[in-house]
Amino acid sequence: MLTQLIMRSDTDTLILLQQGDEGVFETVFKQHFNSLHAYACTILKDAVTAEEVVQSLFLKLWEKRAHLAIRTSLKSYLYRATYNDCMNIIKHGQVKQKHQAHMAYTNDSTYEHTANQLHENELKRELQKALNLLPEKCRTVFQLSRFEELKYQEIADELKISIKTVENQMGKALRILRVALADYLPLLVYCLLKIFLGQ
Amino acid sequence: MSDELLIKFLLREASPEEDQYVNKWLEEDQANRKKFEQFRTIWDTSKQLSIENPIDEDLAWKRFELLREQKGVRHIDSGRTKRSNLNWLKVAATVVISIGILGAIYLLAISPKHTYFGTIEVVSKNIPLTDTLPDGTVITLNKYAKIAYREEFFSKKRKVKMSGEVFFDVSKDATRPFEVTANDIEVKVLGTSFNIKSNKNETEVILETGAVQVSRKDIVIKLKPDEKAIARAEETGIIQKQQSDRLYDYYRSKVFKLDNTPLWRFVEVLNEVYPNRIVIEDSGIASLPLNTTFENESLTNILHTVCDMLQVRTEKHGKTITIKR
Numbered sequence: 340m341l342t343q344l345i346m347r348s349d350t351d352t353l354i355l356l357q358q359g360d361e362g363v364f365e366t367v368f369k370q371h372f373n374s375l376h377a378y379a380c381t382i383l384k385d386a387v388t389a390e391e392v393v394q395s396l397f398l399k400l401w402e403k404r405a406h407l408a409i410r411t412s413l414k415s416y417l418y419r420a421t422y423n424d425c426m427n428i429i430k431h432g433q434v435k436q437k438h439q440a441h442m443a444y445t446n447d448s449t450y451e452h453t454a455n456q457l458h459e460n461e462l463k464r465e466l467q468k469a470l471n472l473l474p475e476k477c478r479t480v481f482q483l484s485r486f487e488e489l490k491y492q493e494i495a496d497e498l499k500i501s502i503k504t505v506e507n508q509m510g511k512a513l514r515i516l517r518v519a520l521a522d523y524l525p526l527l528v529y530c531l532l533k534i535f536l537g538q
Numbered sequence: 539m540s541d542e543l544l545i546k547f548l549l550r551e552a553s554p555e556e557d558q559y560v561n562k563w564l565e566e567d568q569a570n571r572k573k574f575e576q577f578r579t580i581w582d583t584s585k586q587l588s589i590e591n592p593i594d595e596d597l598a599w600k601r602f603e604l605l606r607e608q609k610g611v612r613h614i615d616s617g618r619t620k621r622s623n624l625n626w627l628k629v630a631a632t633v634v635i636s637i638g639i640l641g642a643i644y645l646l647a648i649s650p651k652h653t654y655f656g657t658i659e660v661v662s663k664n665i666p667l668t669d670t671l672p673d674g675t676v677i678t679l680n681k682y683a684k685i686a687y688r689e690e691f692f693s694k695k696r697k698v699k700m701s702g703e704v705f706f707d708v709s710k711d712a713t714r715p716f717e718v719t720a721n722d723i724e725v726k727v728l729g730t731s732f733n734i735k736s737n738k739n740e741t742e743v744i745l746e747t748g749a750v751q752v753s754r755k756d757i758v759i760k761l762k763p764d765e766k767a768i769a770r771a772e773e774t775g776i777i778q779k780q781q782s783d784r785l786y787d788y789y790r791s792k793v794f795k796l797d798n799t800p801l802w803r804f805v806e807v808l809n810e811v812y813p814n815r816i817v818i819e820d821s822g823i824a825s826l827p828l829n830t831t832f833e834n835e836s837l838t839n840i841l842h843t844v845c846d847m848l849q850v851r852t853e854k855h856g857k858t859i860t861i862k863r
Contacts, residue, residue, distance in 0.1 A: 368602060369595040376598075381587055387751070387758045390593065394602055401606060459583070466583055484549065485581070486588045491551050509549070510542030516580045524576045 349413055356404050364404070368397055371414065375421050378482050382425040382471060392424045415498040418479040429471070462523050469519035473512055480508040539563050539570070541577075548577055597749065600712045607713065657688045662702075666789040671696075674709030675716065680735075680789040689714070703735040705790050708748075723769050723776075726751040732761075733786055743767045744781050752776060794832040794840070800825045801848065805861070812837050819862040823850055 355363040372393060379389035396417070400407075409416045473481060483494045484505075491509075495502040517524070539560070546552040547560040564571050660669050662679040670676050671687050673696055679685065683702025690697060696716045698706075708716045710729030718725040720736040723743065730748025734741065743752050745761040752759050752767045754776050761767055761778070768777040784795050785807045796804060802824040805816050814837065818824045826848050832840050841852050841859065853860045 365599060368599055372595050372598050373592045376593055377588060386593075386760065390598070390601075394598070394605055397602055398605055398609060402609075462579075462583055463586060466580065467587055470584070470587070485584055491546075491549075506542045506546060506551075509545050510540065513545050513577050513580060514541045516584075517576055520580065524579060 352413060353407060353409060356400075357407055359404055364401060367413070371417055372397075374487055375417055377486055378418065378479075379421050379425050381467075381482070381486065382422070383428065384467065388428065389425075392428065393421065396420050396424055412497060412499040415479065415500075418482070418498075419475060422475045422478060462520070465520055465523050466516065469516050472519055473515055477508045477512045477515070480505055481512040484509060544574060544577060548574070548581060594749075604712055604715075657686050659684070659686050668790075673711065673714070673716075676707040676709075678705040678790045680704065700734065701736055703733070703789070705731070705733045705787060707731040721769070721771070722754055723767075724753045726753070735786070738771060740768060740770045742769075744786060746787075792834045796828040796830050796832075798827045798829060800827060801844070801861070804828055804844075808837065808840070814857050814859055816841075816859045816861065819860050823848065823861070823863060 352363055352367060356367065375393045375396070376386075376389055379392045380386055383389050383392070399420075400417075411419075470478070470481075479498070480494055483489045483497065484491075489497065491502050491505045494500075494505045498505075543552065543556060543560060547557060552560065564574060658671065660667070660677065660679060661684045662681060664681055666678060666680050668676065668678045673689070675696075677685060680703035683700065683704050685698050685700040685704055687696070687698050689695070694714045696711075696714050698716070698718045700718060700720050706716075706718065706727075708727050708729050708731065712729070716727045716729075718727075718734060720734050720743075721738075721741045723736075723741045725732070725734065725743055727748065727750045730750055731746045732748075732750055733744040733746070735744075736742070743750070743761065744766040745763055747763055750761050752761060754769050755774070757774075757776055759767060759776055759778055764781050766779050766781045768779065769775075770777075783797065783799055783803065785799065785803065788794055788807060788811055794804070794807070802818060805818060808814075809816055828844065828847065830843065830847065832843070841861075844861075845851055850861055850863055853862065
């Protein structure tokens with residue numbers, strides 16, 4: 340049913356949105372809220388700020404509804420806007436303190452560390468940082484593939500881009516991550532190999 | 539071998555021919571396999587970065603409506619200041635008359651129920667006390683607790699300051715958030731039920747239903763049902779934990795529901811409820827589990843049943859009761 344909604348939507352949805360159709364706006368909000376929130380969370384690592392970002396994004400969308408000029412798909416518009424707003428917050432350092440407090444707290448609460456876990460946590464932390472290196476388009480495609488678990492074809496449809504572009508962006512995303520994590524990977528691969536061999 | 543194809547293979551998006559091609563390439567050289575493993579490690583690890591608890595869309599939508607409403611009000615206000623070519627005498631007359639009418643309405647109709655210009659205080663002595671606030675919120679105060687409630691007319695907020703232990707069943711009103719302050723902890727809710735216990739050493743928030751946001755300075759967390767937040771006076775930060783039993787609500791329900799509850803935890807609660815001092819002499823029996831329910835029974839009866847169940851005995855010296863093997 341959801342797919343149907345998406346299929347029906349976009350052009351129609353946009354027109355209804357511009358006319359200020361409350362019902363359509365609510366549907367759009369509920370349909371995209373969680374995935375945008377998840378996206379903002381992976382960028383900001385702070386659920387509360389992430390919600391603020393997405394809420395005010397929709398508020399702006401509602402206020403500007405009459406003048407919307409979305410040439411891409413609605414989804415890719417929303418993702419782009421979320422990305423930009425999050426980046427603005429990071430630039431202004433508003434989230435830094437909270438983020439650090441959150442990290443400190445998370446670190447405190449995990450009390451049993453094996454060497455492997457420690458390394459895995461380190462890799463996760465570095466990966467978190469490296470994700471923020473991805474350019475916007477690349478990151479959106481990665482997000483849809485990884486966290487929303489969409490197939491290439493679905494991503495292409497949702498963002499109104501070609502499947503070839505999806506392939507290229509995914510390749511680019513993992514290439515950037517691999518380069519950024521170069522220092523952390525060999526050891527882990529060694530650990531994995533040991534596990535494989537052990538079995 | 540292009541990275542694109544390798545990733546396609548990793549995500550099972552490649553065609554059978556491409557699969558074959560990549561497999562052959564992987565077999566050719568250990569270095570190839572290593573590169574592939576690195577991609578796979580990144581892919582698998584990144585999955586763990588997703589957030590586990592999605593927000594309820596309907597709640598998010600309610601919060602959005604609230605935000606939009608606040609924004610809308612501000613717009614109308616700024617619009618009003620623009621048309622200022624009115625006859626000042628008319629304005630003055632209208633203001634004076636309006637104030638008179640509003641004053642009369644307030645005195646006659648609103649003031650008995652609402653507290654816009656005052657604060658309601660509820661204080662309990664040596665027995666728990668249940669009361670209903672003007673907004674419909676039901677509060678239960680444990681012994682020696684105190685709350686001060688006030689509604690902020692202009693910011694549309696319901697605010698409570700408290701000390702001691704209080705259970706809140708907040709009446710739903712998305713347009714007026716409910717905020718509780720205990721020590722340096724602030725709890726924000728729309729409509730939900732939760733327990734707060736505070737003394738000079740720590741503040742503890744246990745959520746029963748709904749969702750609340752707990753903040754301390756610039757740290758903000760959200761609680762799910764049956765989770766608790768603890769803030770200790772000598773430490774900064776907030777500890778988030780599961781609440782494993784329902785014993786904390788005894789003062790409200792008059793029921794002790796024990797579900798694999800260790801003896802030491804039950805004794806801890808009994809010591810809070812009754813004036814006696816109960817101690818466990820032998821640490822070997824402290825963690826014995828109890829499974830039963832006590833409804834409105836005397837301490838003597840409760841201890842009697844516990845002794846029967848665990849094959850232990852009690853000794854009483856004045857106010858002190860010792861549980862031993």
